[in-house]
Amino acid sequence: MSTSAAPASDTRNRILDAAWEKVARDGADASLARIAQDAGVSRQAVYLHFGNRGGLLIALLRRMDERSGIATLLRDALALPDPAARLETGLAAWLDYVPRIVPVARDLLRLKATDAEARAAWDDRMGELKLWMRALVASLQADGALAPHWSVDEARDFLWALVGVPVWLDLVEECGWPAAQARRRMLWAAQALLAEGDAPETGAEL
DSSP: OOHHHHHHHHHHHHHHHHHHHHHHHHHHOOOHHHHHHTTSSSSSHHHHHHSSSSHHHHHOOOHHHHHHHHHHHHHHHHHSHHHHHHHHHHHHHHHHHHHHHHHHHHHHHTTTOOOOOHHHHHHHHHHHHHHHHHHHHHHHHHHHHTTTTOHHHHHHHHHHHTSSSHHHIIIIIOOOOOOHHHHHHHHHHHHHHSSSSSOOOSSSSS
């Protein structure tokens, strides 16, 4: 490792640590100038490392992914031979992770309709989650464990909506559910809807 790489890495991590605390406290629209001040660096240093606020938000969430090991947990779940265990283990890992990203995700949801940088950060992380969910659903279908009324893409989209951050926030923060109850019910609903039974008889096209 070069002598210049370590200081640059240290500075980047110090900015990310300060940014996480600032965003969790004041929201994802926190200014780069205030984040730089909290990190003890110049605003130019923040731009040098991340380009803009959108780049900083993306790096912030990616660093949380790395620290939590969520990518490894999701990848390992896909490798499980039993489709029921694959579905439960993967979704449980994701739902255990959701509360950890809520401090930033809550504000990205609030801002993404009007803030292009917040939208870019949200889309970056949700894009990777959707890729994993499609692989999961496709593996269930290949094993004959996906309910037959679902297509892979339709099931992926529904699963992403069902166990996403907005539903977790509605249940926990709006409805007052304990986090453990929200996790349990969201997991149960996903398992019941994707992997069991036939389509309900409603008299209308599904």
